[in-house]
Amino acid sequence: MSLPVRTFSMCSWSRLLLLGLLLILGIPVAHATHIVGGEMELQYRRGNTYTLTLNLYFDAINGNPGALDQQMTASIFDKANNRRMQNVVLPLTSNTFVQYTNPACTTSSLSTRKLVYTRDITLEENIYISTAGYYTAVERCCRNNGIKNIINPQNAAQTFYLEFPAVVRNGQRFIDSTPRIFPPLGDYACRGEMFYYDFSGQDADGDSLVYDMVTPLNGYSNPVSPSPTQAQAAPYPGITWAADRSTLNQIPGTPTLGIDSRTGRLTVRPSQVGLFVFGVRCTEYRRKVKIGETRRDFQLYVLDCPRNTAPSVQVYNGTGKRPAYVPGRDTLHLVPGGNRCLSIRFTDPDPSSRLTLTTRPVNFSGLAPSFTTVSTGMVRAAGVPDTLTATLCFPECQDTKGQVYLLDVIVADNGCSLPKLDTVRVAFTAIPPANTPPVLTTSFPAEAAGTSPVIVRIPVGGVYTATLTGTDADRDPLVLSAVGQGFDLAAAGMQFTAQNGTGRADATFSWQSSCEAASVQENLIVRFQLQETTKCTPVPLVRLVQFVVLPPVDTVSFLPPNIITPNGDGKNDAFELPTLPPDYCDGRFGGIKIYSRWGNEVFHSPERSFKWNGAGSTGMYYYLITFTNGRRYKGWLQVLP
Structure with a gap:
């Protein structure tokens, strides 16, 4: 397989020579290390207008403040031939901090800013028609120093990359908004503890989204030229993995970092502390055909955390004096007049743990049970119990229509970096009170x-x-x-x-x-x-x-006379239409015109009460009657002696 050949301009060679000279002479190079990660998105607005956005995540602890750009340049290319379509300067429009899932878990070693660069652009329907689609890229250096799973992280750059389809397909307008990937990752992971995070996206068009792990893109920016005026064309080289690391083994752990292809849920039980970069791809499909992709790079910080034991929850039928509900074996049958409440007991062996109960319907929507007593509290602190109790009651009107509904009862603690959970899945059927329909x-x-x-x-x-x-x-x-x-x-x-x-x-x-x-x-x-x-x-x-x-009458029966004899005998002496369809709302009489057989107009009138006596000439004539709503009546008229 032949490899792509990258050609360098004299400017590129000059930058590399300068970098090499600085290193040889021992002169330190100013590394603008700050990039945590990010992604791009393209959202349809109206007509040919789209909004192009770059979300860049900035290390607020170790990042060089001078690397906080006030604008970034995105370049758009044709995938078929890498032809540059346009460069778009994206101004900085938002600068906010990323929040932790649990603010109480804040650590001084991790703080991230979200920088949003955005601008409306025009994608003309007579230009963006390539069947291969298009891609847009932004190049920026450098990533954070100290990343453990790549080589020379202080010199590693990032290429923010997005693919999108043509705006016209098969001669028809094709509208697409690319997936929006969120939320950002503001949390850290704990060594030896399962870490999970929702990394999924949303798609405004309802397209199918599929997730997988990819190697983060490095691109061609470098410490000497960290923010080029435009991105180079693909292909973009990836970062260089450290020993024993790869696309499918980006963060050491059991399991290693992975993502659910359908839900976008990240999971890992990391085995080493440190800072790790990883890459995720979200591929967009419409009617089983790929139309684009969004890449997101990010970092995960792994710390040694205080030991946190998971809480536990038990469900009891009724007052709680009966044996506990056994998931997978028991099914609750809720009937009119019977008990419709469960007693929930939840606890945690760790001292001063704040616990919270929630419920999550698994296979149904609509009516759901609710807690009638407090469903949150602290255990094992001075003056507080070691076990909490709550009551969960099902609505009297719940109707499972003969099916078995599943409900998860979940207890979460306030541990760091993320809450630990325990879940009991309750199976139940429910019959509402009898009622005769009206x-x-x-x-x-x-x-x-x-x-x-x-x-x-x-x-x-x-x-x-x-x-x-x-x-x-x-x-x-x-x-x-x-x-x-x-x-x-x-x-x-x-x-x-x-x-x-x-x-x-x-x-x-x-x-x-x-x-x-x-x-x-x-x-x-x-x-x-x-x-x-x-x-x-x-x-x-x-x-x-x-x-x-x-209309007041049936206009279909309107049949004008077609012979007149203007001889003065008082019978059929003139052409008139007393049976014209009546004026009806916007359908009002507009006028009549009479023409000779040669097409010359011989008479016209805007009055419904018109009369025409033949103008003293026998022969064949033609008339046209119009109404204001567009209705027309045509016919012929013969004038006899």
Whole structure:
């Protein structure tokens, strides 16, 4: 396999010679060591406008303040041929500190700033059309001195790298926002303890994201030229791993650092203290086709921490006097009138541990149990117990619909660097109190199939009324309501009056059809709803009705006469149209024109009450009648002696 050949400009050779000369003479080189890591993102805004952002994480403890750049330059290239498309100067727009997961775990040896560089750019649809896609890069030196898993960290640089697709594909506009990778890593890890962190991203387009470990990119910046005016084209060399380190073994540990390909969750149990750099790639797929990738480099600081023992939690059914709930064996069956509460006991062998209970639904959403007593507290301190107790109760209206729901009950301590956890997974079924559904009857037309609304058509000026009645065999309170979908009922000439009550609700609806109603909204759809207001509020009964304003008469039957005899006998002496379709809202009479057989206009009038006597010439004529809404009527007319 042939390797890519990198060509150097005279400027590049000069920088290397200068660096070599300084080293030979023993003159120290100013290393701008400060880079913790970072990533880039490209977010769609509107039209051809996108926002390009670089997130750079800066070592606030050991970083050289002179390396805090006020702007950075990103270069965009065509992946097919490495052609430079444009350079973008990104100004510094934000400078904030990264927070610890647990602020109480703050250490003076670790503090990180998040520097955000961003600018709106234009990606023209007639330019960014390469089927191979594009990449953008920012080069900056140098990484922190003291990194243990790479060679010569004080001279190692970082290339921030992002791939994105063409803005036009197969002749069609292709809109994509790249993944946003967060949160940043503000915590340290403890030697010999499992470390976990959510390193996942979010995608505004709902594309699939896949994560894997990669070697961080070094690029071509160096201590002599730490912040070049533009990035060079790919390929970018990676950092040089120290002995026994590699892409799949970046941080020593059991297990070594890894990332869940689906969730983006980092895990490692480090076996050595020190500062370690690592790289993660997030690949973006749409319909199983790769459309881009985002690379993130970061550092993990591993310390010797005080020993922290994990807390423990036990779940008891009812008052807590019965045997503990056994996960995987027991299933709770919650029935009407029965006990719906669990007793939770949680403790920690470490002194002065603050514990917190939480719950997490595993395979369901919606209603969830809640703690009716305090779910946090301290154990094994002066004057406090060694075990805490909380009560967890399920809603009376919980309905698992015959399925087994799973709920995790989790206790976390306040240990450093991250809380240690213990989890009990509770399996349960639940049946809500019995309830007879209410019944809704109306005088509207028969309900359409599926969820389509029924249609009521009324001529302009007409009045329509309907009645609605809700009844409930359990005599539960009922409420009838009506809401226009996207419009106000009163503005469309609609009125709704309800008398709600126990076991029965009655309502009357009326509508005065008018041109004003037709102008409010094209589709006048009203949602009529009957709601049973019990403790376990069921799904409401809904009727959708669409109201349509019709012209006063059927205009299809309009048939003008086609023969006149202007001989003065009082019969068919003139061409006139007393049966013209009536003016209707925006459909008003616009005018008539009459033409000879040669296309010459012989008569016109804007009046509905026009009359034309043939102008004293027999023969064949043609007419055109127009209305203001675009409706047209054409025909012929013969004038006889």
